[in-house]
Amino acid sequence: MSDESKTEIDAVATALREHRAQRRLTLAELAAMTGISAAHLSRMEKGERVPTIGMLLLLGRAYGIPLGDLVGEKDATSSVYVNRGSSRSTRVSKDATFTSLSSPRPTANLQAISMELLPGRTSDPVAHPGEEWIYVLSGKADVVVADETYSLDEGDSIHFESDKRHYLTNPWTVKCMLLLVSAAGTSRHHQEGVA
Numbered sequence: 347m348s349d350e351s352k353t354e355i356d357a358v359a360t361a362l363r364e365h366r367a368q369r370r371l372t373l374a375e376l377a378a379m380t381g382i383s384a385a386h387l388s389r390m391e392k393g394e395r396v397p398t399i400g401m402l403l404l405l406g407r408a409y410g411i412p413l414g415d416l417v418g419e420k421d422a423t424s425s426v427y428v429n430r431g432s433s434r435s436t437r438v439s440k441d442a443t444f445t446s447l448s449s450p451r452p453t454a455n456l457q458a459i460s461m462e463l464l465p466g467r468t469s470d471p472v473a474h475p476g477e478e479w480i481y482v483l484s485g486k487a488d489v490v491v492a493d494e495t496y497s498l499d500e501g502d503s504i505h506f507e508s509d510k511r512h513y514l515t516n517p518w519t520v521k522c523m524l525l526l527v528s529a530a531g532t533s534r535h536h537q538e539g540v541a
Contacts, residue, residue, distance in 0.1 A: 354437060354438075355393050355396055356393050357417075358390075358393075358396075358397065358416060358417055358437070359390060359391055359392060359393035361415065361416050361417070362387075362390055362391045362397070362405065362416065363391045365405075365409045365411065365415070365416070366391070366409075369409065373387050373388055376405075376408060379408045380401075380404040380405060380408050381404065381472070381473065382401055382404060382405075396437070396439040396440070398439070398442075398469050398470065398472075399413075399442075399444045399459060399461065399526070400469060400470070400472035400513065401470075401472065402416050402417065403457065403472070403474060403528055404472055404474050406457075407474055407475070407476075407530055412448070412457065413446060413448070413457045413459075414435065414446055414448065417435050417437055417446060434446065434447070441463070441464045441466065441467035441468075441516075442461060442462060442463050442464060442467050442469075443461065443462040444459055444460070444461055445459065445460040445461075446458075446459055447459060447460055447525075455529060455530045456527065456528070456529050456530075457527070457528045457529075457530075458525065458526070458527045459525070459526045459527075459528075460523070460524075460525055461514075461522075461523070461524050461525070461526055462521055462522070462523050463485075463487060463514065463515075463516035463521060463522040463523075463524070464516065464521050465516055465517075465518060465519050465520060465521060466516065466517070467514075467515060467516040467522075468513070468515040468516075468517075469513045469514055469515070470513060471490070471511040471512060471513045472508075472511070472512065472513065473508065473509055473510060473511045473512065474508050474509065475508070475509055475530065476507075476508045476509075476528060476529050476530045477505065477506065477507055477508055477528070477529045478505070478506060478508045478512070478526065478527065478528050478529075479503060479504070479505045479526070479527045479529075480498070480503060480504050480505075480514070480524055480525070480526050480527075481502075481503040481524060481525045482498045482499060482500050482501065482502050482503070482522065482523075482524045483500065483523040483524055483525065484500050484521075484522065484523045485500065485516070485518065485520050485521055485522030485523060486498065486499050486500070486516070486518045486520075486522055487514055487515070487516055487518075487522045487524055488514070488515045488516070488517060489504050489512065489513075489514055490512060490513050490514075490515065491504075491506050491510050491511075491512045492510040492511060492512070493511070508528065
């Protein structure tokens with residue numbers, strides 16, 4: 347791991363610790379809110395584990411803050427935010443690269459992320475209120491929603507309510523580039539009172 351990657355991981359770990367401390371939450375309480383185990387949360391806060399984008403979205407929603415606050419983007423007070431290519435925040439894990447394309451405004455309910463998934467990449471299932479839209483720019487990806495697998499080719503997209511357990515995989519032999527847009531909020535099922 348490069349010194350730059352280690353520094354970025356440490357910065358995310360520090361942000362995770364600080365946001366939990368500010369809210370006076372125990373690891374057990376945060377685990378109950380997010381569905382991420384207390385042990386895994388502890389390892390992320392120590393910089394021993396790199397959180398997935400799904401985990402960061404869950405933590406951001408639990409804290410009521412945008413994803414950018416957890417990955418070190420500076421806050422913007424303007425209602426207009428230009429995300430310059432030269433200053434984007436990118437996080438690298440062993441099998442994926444995530445780049446935030448969204449505004450770091452605290453009121454932002456929409457998170458757009460560019461993702462590069464290496465061959466063989468898989469992730470843990472997550473579920474959170476809102477919706478997700480995924481568009482494959484190149485390569486192929488499998489999106490699993492409520493235990494059903496949807497294989498997407500270049501140019502395909504999928505849109506679903508994210509309160510269903512879901513995750514992304516790349517079981518193919520080439521990397522996959524995609525856009526993921528996540529909208530916070532309450533899903534239609536919950537709005538209509540349907541379990």
